[in-house]
Amino acid sequence: MSAGVRPSVHDLDDIVAAILDRATAAGATAADAVAVESDSESVGVRCGAVERVSEARQKRVGLRVFVGRCSAVVSSADLSVDSLARLAADAVAFARVTAPDPHAALPDPEDIIGRVPDLQLYDDAIMHVPTDKKIALAMEAEQAALGADAAITNSEGAEFSGTSARITYGSSHGFAGRYSSSRFSLQVVPVASRNGSMQRDYWYTAGRRFDQLDSPAAVGAEAARRTLRRLGARKVGTCKVPVIFDPESAATLLGHLAGAVSGSAIYRGTSFLRGKLGLPIAVPSLHVYDDGTIPSALGSKPFDGEGVATRKTAVIEQGILQSYLLDSYAARKLGLHTTGNAARGVGDTPGAAPTNLMLRPGTTSPEAMIASVDQGLYVTEFIGYGVNMITGDYSRGAAGLWIDKGELVHPVEEITIAGNLLDMFRDIEMIGNDLVPRSSIIAPSLKIGRMTVAGA
Amino acid sequence: MPTDVARPQGFFFDRFGLTEGALERVLGTAAARRADDADLYFEFRTVETASLEEGLVKRASKSVSQGVGVRVLAGEKTGYAHTDEISLERLELAAQSARHIADDGGGSSAVTAAAGGGAHDLYAVARPPIETPLVDKVALLNRIDITARRYDRRISNVLASVGCEERLVLIMRADGRVVGDVRPLLHASVTCIAEDGGVRQSGTHGGGGRVPFTWLLDEDRIVGFVNEAARQAILNLEASPAPAGTMTVVLGPGWPGILLHEAIGHGLEGDFNRKRVSAFTDRIGTQVASPLCTVVDDGTIPSRRGSLNVDDEGTPTGRNVLIERGVLRGYLQDRLNASLMKTAPTGNGRRESFAHIPMPRMTNTFMLAGESAPEDIIRSVDQGLYAVSFGGGQVDITSGKFVFSASEAYLIEGGRVTRPVKGATLIGNGPDVLTRISMVGHDLALDAGVGTCGKDGQSVPVGVGLPTCRIDGLTVGGTAV
Numbered sequence: 049m050s051a052g053v054r055p056s057v058h059d060l061d062d063i064v065a066a067i068l069d070r071a072t073a074a075g076a077t078a079a080d081a082v083a084v085e086s087d088s089e090s091v092g093v094r095c096g097a098v099e100r101v102s103e104a105r106q107k108r109v110g111l112r113v114f115v116g117r118c119s120a121v122v123s124s125a126d127l128s129v130d131s132l133a134r135l136a137a138d139a140v141a142f143a144r145v146t147a148p149d150p151h152a153a154l155p156d157p158e159d160i161i162g163r164v165p166d167l168q169l170y171d172d173a174i175m176h177v178p179t180d181k182k183i184a185l186a187m188e189a190e191q192a193a194l195g196a197d198a199a200i201t202n203s204e205g206a207e208f209s210g211t212s213a214r215i216t217y218g219s220s221h222g223f224a225g226r227y228s229s230s231r232f233s234l235q236v237v238p239v240a241s242r243n244g245s246m247q248r249d250y251w252y253t254a255g256r257r258f259d260q261l262d263s264p265a266a267v268g269a270e271a272a273r274r275t276l277r278r279l280g281a282r283k284v285g286t287c288k289v290p291v292i293f294d295p296e297s298a299a300t301l302l303g304h305l306a307g308a309v310s311g312s313a314i315y316r317g318t319s320f321l322r323g324k325l326g327l328p329i330a331v332p333s334l335h336v337y338d339d340g341t342i343p344s345a346l347g348s349k350p351f352d353g354e355g356v357a358t359r360k361t362a363v364i365e366q367g368i369l370q371s372y373l374l375d376s377y378a379a380r381k382l383g384l385h386t387t388g389n390a391a392r393g394v395g396d397t398p399g400a401a402p403t404n405l406m407l408r409p410g411t412t413s414p415e416a417m418i419a420s421v422d423q424g425l426y427v428t429e430f431i432g433y434g435v436n437m438i439t440g441d442y443s444r445g446a447a448g449l450w451i452d453k454g455e456l457v458h459p460v461e462e463i464t465i466a467g468n469l470l471d472m473f474r475d476i477e478m479i480g481n482d483l484v485p486r487s488s489i490i491a492p493s494l495k496i497g498r499m500t501v502a503g504a
Numbered sequence: 505m506p507t508d509v510a511r512p513q514g515f516f517f518d519r520f521g522l523t524e525g526a527l528e529r530v531l532g533t534a535a536a537r538r539a540d541d542a543d544l545y546f547e548f549r550t551v552e553t554a555s556l557e558e559g560l561v562k563r564a565s566k567s568v569s570q571g572v573g574v575r576v577l578a579g580e581k582t583g584y585a586h587t588d589e590i591s592l593e594r595l596e597l598a599a600q601s602a603r604h605i606a607d608d609g610g611g612s613s614a615v616t617a618a619a620g621g622g623a624h625d626l627y628a629v630a631r632p633p634i635e636t637p638l639v640d641k642v643a644l645l646n647r648i649d650i651t652a653r654r655y656d657r658r659i660s661n662v663l664a665s666v667g668c669e670e671r672l673v674l675i676m677r678a679d680g681r682v683v684g685d686v687r688p689l690l691h692a693s694v695t696c697i698a699e700d701g702g703v704r705q706s707g708t709h710g711g712g713g714r715v716p717f718t719w720l721l722d723e724d725r726i727v728g729f730v731n732e733a734a735r736q737a738i739l740n741l742e743a744s745p746a747p748a749g750t751m752t753v754v755l756g757p758g759w760p761g762i763l764l765h766e767a768i769g770h771g772l773e774g775d776f777n778r779k780r781v782s783a784f785t786d787r788i789g790t791q792v793a794s795p796l797c798t799v800v801d802d803g804t805i806p807s808r809r810g811s812l813n814v815d816d817e818g819t820p821t822g823r824n825v826l827i828e829r830g831v832l833r834g835y836l837q838d839r840l841n842a843s844l845m846k847t848a849p850t851g852n853g854r855r856e857s858f859a860h861i862p863m864p865r866m867t868n869t870f871m872l873a874g875e876s877a878p879e880d881i882i883r884s885v886d887q888g889l890y891a892v893s894f895g896g897g898q899v900d901i902t903s904g905k906f907v908f909s910a911s912e913a914y915l916i917e918g919g920r921v922t923r924p925v926k927g928a929t930l931i932g933n934g935p936d937v938l939t940r941i942s943m944v945g946h947d948l949a950l951d952a953g954v955g956t957c958g959k960d961g962q963s964v965p966v967g968v969g970l971p972t973c974r975i976d977g978l979t980v981g982g983t984a985v
Contacts, residue, residue: 094580094779102584103601104859106571124568125588131568138566145638147560179604204781204902239781239902248781248902281903286749286985316557317661317697317704395551395567432898432907434929434981438697438706443746443929443981445898445907462905464929464981466748502748502931502981 311378
């Protein structure tokens with residue numbers, strides 16, 4: 049039989065309705081489903097010539113079923129009528145093999161979002177920016193980097209990409225909601241060389257709306273600046289010194305925090321923040337919020353992967369751990385309430401993840417922060433993943449600039465910085481005033497009093 | 505019988521109503537302009553996983569993905585279009601999109617398909633792991649939980665998963681070559697959480713390969729994995745802070761081969777060298793390691809996680825010598841970069857899925873055994889670190905700096921392994937770390953089949969291997985100064 053004659057379901061709402069019907073027919077006592085359709089185009093240029101044009105279209109459906117307190121998840125890109133029926137039957141058969149779990153269930157019906165707000169996540173410019181324009185923007189950004197300095201001698205290229213997605217969620221509670229989103233991004237990776245040694249760095253801009261992007265010239269110039277300042281990098285001696293994290297580096301600390309306050313890490317005992325709810329875990333000046341409702345922000349969505357409305361959650365206020373980030377299952381396990389943070393890949397069981405996570409800026413300028421350090425490190429990049437989330441032990445490869453008597457004096461590489469995340473959060477001496485909404489996890493510059501730098 | 509094209513071809517043709525003639529026309533469309541090369545990559549992949557926590561197999565999932573990628577190459581340019589709707593209509597549209605990068609005026613291009621025999625048959629399994637009933641996998645997970653908790657009463661939680669997949673691949677190239685592959689993959693992972701007096705630690709182990717499900721039961725492998733994870737968790741309860749600074753490091757055999765993967769493997773991938781952005785650019789024929797070091801990338805080892813009968817462009821995999829007695833011999837190539845560098849593809853053109861463009865990637869990368877006894881290597885070190893297990897690693901191929909993070913390590917004091925120390929990240933410089941290797945053991949081991957390599961957003965399964973090695977001077981990123 050050929051695909052051409054196999055009846056398929058095309059509309060996302062119809063796909064969700066059809067598979068929920070099949071699940072019930074197959075014996076599921078409850079179910080929810082998510083269908084996602086995406087289109088994307090990305091162009092890559094390198095050294096002034098087009099290197100790559102790629103185009104993609106994908107459509108998938110994911111189904112979670114409950115048979116009593118047993119559950120399973122299935123997903124497929126085969127949306128033919130017979131495949132959907134088989135998929136639902138597979139899900140029910142799988143669920144019957146898993147162990148009953150008293151906490152397994154859909155979210156409570158009263159937690160499901162009512163009216164779905166328009167968070168302005170979709171910009172129809174995604175349909176109207178032609179390939180040639182994308183190429184021109186990438187070329188302009190790369191040219192700005194290549195032309196910035198004679199030491200920029202090569203390039204790993206520039207890329208412009210645009211993606212749009214349509215998402216429908218539905219469940220046996222009778223709810224179905226949908227939204228559309230778009231995302232544009234432009235990045236440049238220049239390579240600089242001097243005296244036989246090479247360095248690369250990058251810079252990027254991204255947004256839901258085309259008009260949120262920084263200009264290609266600005267992106268290229270910043271990429272060049274970041275790359276050039278790494279030339280001539282060397283090791284420093286092993287020491288314990290103050291460490292300043294630039295905003296991009298500081299955001300990685302928030303990323304670790306997000307992992308540590310995720311509901312599943314808490315109930316599994318794999319987080320160093322287990323048992324710390326309501327307790328001071330950081331300096332009193334530290335405030336961290338997760339907010340999925342910010343219009344046109346990269347991490348925003350009207351409802352989470354279980355149909356629960358997103359919201360603003362205070363994670364840390366005045367240094368005190370105020371809330372975990374929770375999906376409905378982790379919440380039930382912990383005797384708490386979902387925070388609308390269920391993230392869900394089409395084929396995955398929902399699990400908590402941040403939406404837009406931000407650290408509230410302070411009042412110190414990055415210049416004043418650097419000026420406050422006699423001898424220390426200004427970190428601009430990490431390499432590797434040396435973080436133990438159970439203990440908070442932290443040891444990561446790093447690169448950056450050395451601070452001598454309040455000034456950035458030379459680039460540093462092939463070193464690690466080490467400490468413990470809890471100690472680091474408690475040792476934040478200054479919080480920068482330089483918060484910029486560049487991505488979904490953002491932080492201003494941070495100064496940590498003392499960490500171990502391992503080098504020569 | 506080498507790589508069998510019949511099953512994948514029959515599957516895709518029957519399921520999606522395709523014919524050889526129709527695909528020849530699609531490829532003709534793709535290559536109609538001034539294209540140098542073009543290919544179609546069809547994929548149908550089924551993945552099944554089950555996982556356990558808190559003594560319950562709470563989760564089971566199955567995912568089916570399918571799609572086709574159409575690629576057109578012209579000079580250094582790549583046009584790529586992919587869709588998960590496999591139909592002639594979508595294929596024709598994708599071919600037209602992909603060929604945009606090629607200049608007009610090539611005239612029409614006729615393609616005649618011919619089955620290309622692959623060179624290998626590395627993972628024919630009587631019963632693919634995907635066909636083993638889920639109940640058997642659930643039973644295994646329950647056994648893992650019991651085994652781990654029996655190991656030590658301080659084991660407070662066990663997280664375990666068993667995953668398997670089957671990937672059907674059909675590749676058709678503009679030169680007419682048609683190649684198919686059926687790729688099984690099995691993986692089991694165990695994490696034990698140990699708790700004692702308010703201190704919590706974890707240990708992780710696992711393994712797998714292109715093997716049947718029963719491989720986990722043979723020779724009690726799964727029990728070995730569980731005991732390893734539990735042992736490491738308990739050991740880490742007593743670990744003290746790792747030292748900080750540059751010191752002699754001895755790496756144990758097997759998975760510490762991740763050193764080679766990060767320090768040199770990525771830097772030897774053809775794309776980075778063609779673009780002249782790798783720290784190894786133009787270094788073929790030069791000394792990049794001590795004469796004790798011979799490093800190969802071998803995609804032809806039967807049943808290994810990193811092995812393939814053919815790569816994702818239809819080129820048979822090979823055993824490629826990267827470094828021979830310290831001298832850099834070759835790069836890892838896909839078709840595009842090999843052609844631009846006027847050399848032969850090495851069977852390393854890999855992609856995560858139909859939705860991704862192939863790139864030069866590693867398969868199983870390891871160092872050949874040397875002559876030293878491992879205990880002599882330890883005995884030769886007065887003060888240093890002995891690292892036997894690792895988490896992940898990463899490299900900046902342009903500066904050459906790489907890191908990898910230890911999950912089990914000990915101090916060496918006076919030629920003896922003494923106290924366990926907490927995981928520390930090791931950082932070094934790829935082009936010179938292997939020149940500091942002063943002893944190589946006779947105990948080459950490959951890892952248990954756990955590696956996944958990420959590059960440019962694409963993940964592929966890989967293997968690594970290493971004999972015990974002494975490195976004279978690597979920076980250890982602990983906290984104890």
